[in-house]
Amino acid sequence: MNKASYLAILALSVVLLASCSGKEKAREVMPVKVKTEKAEPVPVSGSQEFSGTVEASDDAALSFASGGTVTKVYVSVGDMVKKGALIAEVDPVSVRNAYNAAKAVREQAEDAFRRMKQLHDEGSLTEMQWIEVQSKLRQAVSTENIARKSLTDCRLYAPYSGYVAEKLVEAGQNAAPGMPVIKLVSINKVKIKIAVPEDEMSGIKVGQSALVRVPALQNMSCSGRVAEKGVAADPLSRSYEVKIEVSNSGHKLLPGMVCEAYVGDNLSATAVALPANVILIDTDNRTFVWTAVGGKAHKTYVEVGESVGSRVVINSGISAGDKVIVGGQQKVSEGTKIAEL
Known part of the structure; x- marks a missing residue:
């Protein structure tokens, strides 16, 4: 082997050794x-510990009172909407036509009422005819009000401020009356649902103090109070549903989060x-x-x-x-x- 070949092999060996050494170091420091x-400190005296799940204080599946083809959906999942905000619309054409027809009938009934009133005042109209004129006007006004309400119902508004948890329809789909369109949740306040065994229910009272810790939020702790105490046991677990109300102004607590709840009269x-x-x-x-x-x-x-x-x-x-x-x-x-x- 000549000197040039020897040096080339030596250089290649050094490179390979360095590469292997680098990989070994990478494995070592991974x-x-x-x-x-x-x-964090937790209550240790006079309290009971339970596992719980966060729930929204208000949770509603919104729907149209008047069905039709959805023309616009103004929100997406995760959006924060204010009370009264427009969420979605269905095609109002047929409903608007019905309203216009009802309005025209009401105007005709009002015109007839004015003409017949003059005759009635002059004594030229029988009492039965006058009652019939009044009845037709009331019926026309009522029909117009119903048609106006149906036209208003073509628009869906947020009944309270909250987050869009689910969007169940898209533009172009048909929405039947009462069919869920949007799921809206409010989390300014949340409820922690816990299952309390039957032999521990005697120690739970509405209004009792509670401490909640959330592992998913670096064990963030927050105070609350027992808001609801169930009276019917789960037939399988023989436990009762209890809910703790907690203020959530920062919106950190989200529905579905798992938490630990301590309930008792002495949480200090x-x-x-x-x-x-x-x-x-x-x-x-x-x-x-x-x-x-x-x-x-x-x-x-x-x-x-x-x-x-x-x-x-x-x-x-x-x-x-x-x-x-x-x-x-x-x-x-x-x-x-x-x-x-």
């Missing part, structure tokens, strides 16, 4: 995707509590959790206390605001680079 939860006594499944035990029989610190996984030893529903109180080791890994913790070790989902 962060592990984990889900974290910010540790709080402590940090974590999901039971994130608390682990090492080979030395010491309890710990994985926390997220500076983009890396850190093993944090904790002292656990009583159970609160599906959570366990942390007596020491974790403070409010600490980020705890609650998903993907089985993939990490001390110092593992992580990427929070």
